[in-house]
Amino acid sequence: MSNQKRFNVAVVGATGAVGEQIIRLLDERNFPINELKLLSSARSAGTKVKFKDREVTIEEATPDSFKGIDIALFSAGGDVSKKLVPHAIEHGAVCIDNTSAFRMDPETPLVVPEVNIDKISEHKGVIANPNCSTIQMVAALKPLYDRYGISRIIVSTYQAVSGAGAKAINEMLRQSKEVLEGRDPNPDILPVGSMPVKHQIAFNAIPQIDKFTENGFTYEEMKMINETKKIMGDDSIEVTATCVRIPVVYGHSESVYVELKSDFDLEDVKSLIANAPGIVLQDNPAEQQYPLATEAAGKLDTYVGRLRRDLSNPRALNMWIVSDNLLKGAAWNAVQIAEYIAIEQN
Amino acid sequence: MSNQKRFNVAVVGATGAVGEQIIRLLDERNFPINELKLLSSARSAGTKVKFKDREVTIEEATPDSFKGIDIALFSAGGDVSKKLVPHAIEHGAVCIDNTSAFRMDPETPLVVPEVNIDKISEHKGVIANPNCSTIQMVAALKPLYDRYGISRIIVSTYQAVSGAGAKAINEMLRQSKEVLEGRDPNPDILPVGSMPVKHQIAFNAIPQIDKFTENGFTYEEMKMINETKKIMGDDSIEVTATCVRIPVVYGHSESVYVELKSDFDLEDVKSLIANAPGIVLQDNPAEQQYPLATEAAGKLDTYVGRLRRDLSNPRALNMWIVSDNLLKGAAWNAVQIAEYIAIEQN
Incomplete structure (x- = not known):
């Protein structure tokens, strides 16, 4: 692939929990990079980051940072994306935005590659990366949707603190x-x-992630509802x-009840999930095997288990879906999209 | 109340996490006790426990331990209950059993005082205390059941380790x-x-509490399903x-979706819950107020919040229910039943 096109790539939010994972994945997966530009707030500018055999100095993100950039990955918060994505587009970049800024914009494709990669061709400069808790759920449900149809989903989440950033982990x-030392913990973030x-x-x-909306649901819950559709x-x-935050560092878990539109065979469901791209079936009660956050941490896949037919509704299934919220839930989904863009342009 | 009848009370499983709370509650609530007998396995016999102004020595539980006992509270595991409850009944005691041994026996009342205290009069020597995760849910749902009827409940739990005993806490x-020290944690229990x-x-x-049954649900999940009915x-x-275990010490939390049989008014639901016995409404999103396990720990009540009408089913509600699993979920519910028995016999 020595004649492969190489891209000028910008990462906005390079020092954040997600930005760090994006840089690591671009490196490990040998993304075809010509120039790598790492961008952050003025406060973090000047930091040096190792990438391949070189050191890249983080620069302050400004409207002019995107001159000559082909692909820009944003994960510095919605306000930064709203301000800078239009400039990046103006300079000709395709933006992959990991914030909620453009997700529900009807002009912006909201993409989970395992579900709707065909939508990336419709972009008008920006492709939105969905919310972490949504991504793993739709990736796991897609094979069931295609085969049986889905009428209803009721989900309760068990979300890791890393979803609220490095400060929340600390x-x-x-x-x-x-x-553990018998002292009073002082809540701060x-x-x-x-x-x-x-x-x-x-x-x-x-039982609160993000602010509350007027209807009593939080924004995080409304993201799962609207983004899934x-x-x-x-x-x-x-x-x-x-949506519930629990004391886990990496890996969101989800208890999902799903009503299908037609009768299903449980073994067929397991086989569909086992063969779906990016999904790993971990479902063996006899061996006490099911997905666990600690085991999914650091992995790119989404893990599905505890599959069982509902006892009161024979067209409903219960399941347990786990994935690393910083990887498939954020950085990896974004880098996957970037890889598809790179393939398209080669 | 000096002429009040006083009871000979036995606590079986006196050194367990629940047994300790039963003894504390009998003490603090000035239960009308004549003689208190604390029973355990041979291993723990001989331990001395402070009760009021005296010390009680724990004895080994045997079939003869129940001679002269009026009320026996069991929380030493299903096998101990199956073996010793019949002897206690033979000696004339009323047994309040905190294990699953008799819960689904059609002859045995399964009692949550806020829901069905009228059933205690039907006992044939033993009254069963339901599973912790069931108790708090039915206590919170009872006022809605009475007013509107309930057709369906879908619950995901966030259960504390104390439900698995003192060893699991440790x-x-x-x-x-x-x-935290960077060492490998060694799972043991x-x-x-x-x-x-x-x-x-x-x-x-x-996502596993108790063993798996044939249908893919765990026994804990089947308890919630069968005991609720x-x-x-x-x-x-x-x-x-x-049913899911999370790293919380005391206090089970539950995400509950409930379909009512008739139209409801959300303010009426809040008012019903606020006025229900043993239930505290904690529901103020504007103040970020909702039930939390750390705050429910050590309390006798069940806390309900995050009340909101479902967006897709106008007859459905979502809510968050939290209670101390060792108290309302076990010891307090048992002592409450004992208090009703004492009142009945006075």
Whole structure:
């Protein structure tokens, strides 16, 4: 592939939990890079990052940073994306945005490659990466949707603190240590950094991720509801979500009840999931085998288990879906999209 | 109340996590005790326990231990109950059994006082205390059942390690320390002490509580399904449960989706819950107020919040239910039943 086209790639939010994983994946997967530009806020600019055999100095992200950039991966928060994505597009870059800024924009494809990679060709400069908790769920449900149809999804999540950034990881570990030492843990960041009330996350479960909307659901829950319909391309799917933060570092777990549109065979469901791209079936109760956050951490795949037919509704299934929220839930999904763009242009 | 009848009370499993709470509650609530007999396995016999102004020496539980006992509270495991409850009944005691031994026996009332205290009069020597995760759910749902009827419940649990006993608490705290110190945590007890495969609980979520049944559900899940119908006295309620252990010490949390049989008003639901016995409404999203395991720990009540109408089914509600699994989920529910028995006989 020595004649392969090579791309000028920018990573915005290079020092964040997701940005770091994007850089690592671009490196490990030998993404065809010509120039790599690492961008951040002024505060983090100047930091040096190792990439292949070179060192890349992080620069402050400005509207002019995107001159000559082919592909820009954004994960520096919605406000940064809203401000800088238009400039990147103007300079000719394709943007892959990991924030919620453009996800529900009807002009912007919202892409999980295992579900709707065909949508990337419709982009008008930006492709949105869905919310972490949505990505793993739709990736796991897609083979069932294609075979049986889906009428309803009821999901309760068990989400890792890394979804709230590196500071939330540090807070959870610090609080855990404080509780173990018999000291009072001092909540400082979670559940929502920008909101006034803080709750202990160590040895606790907080039923709030993101702010509340008017209808009593949180934004995180509404993301799961709305993004699922958009990614599946089917507004008729009814979705209910309850999103909960638990003291896990990496890996979101999800308890999912799903009603299918037609009768199903449980062995067929297992076989569909076992053969789906990016999905690993881990479902052997006799061996106490099922997906676990600690085991999914660091992996690119989504793990599915605890598959069982509902006892009251024979067209419904229950399952347990686990994936690394920073990888398939963020960085890896974004790099996957970038890889498809690179293939398209070669 | 000096002429009040006083009872000879036995506590079987006096050194266990639940037994200790039963003794504390009998003490704090000034249960009308004449003689208190604390019973355990031979291994723990001889231990002295402070009760009021005296010391009680724990004795080995044998068939003869129940001579003269009026009320016997059992929480030493199903096998001990199966073996000793018949002897206690023979000696004339009323048994309150906190194990699963008699719960589904059609002759045995399964009682949550807020739901079906009227059933205690039907006992034939033993009253069963339901499973912890079931108790808090039915207590919270009872006012909605009475007003609107319930057709379906879909619940995902976030259960504390104390539900698996004092050893599981120690294991979770030890593993947490090991992970924080960069050492490998060595799983030893959870998810199920008597099963061969062990999983890390620190900073993890384990979708297995108790063994698996043939249908892919665990016994814990089947308990929630079957006990809910029995306690509510309504086999038409459809229940689905996914039971998950998370790294919390005390307090089970539950994400509950419930379909009502008739239209409801959300403010009326809040008012019903706020006024229900043993239930506390904690539901103020604007103040980021909702039930939390760390706050419910040590309390007798069940806390309910995150109440919101489902977006796809206007007759369905979502809610978050939290209670101390060793108290309302076990010891307190048992002592409550004992208090009703004492009142009946006075």
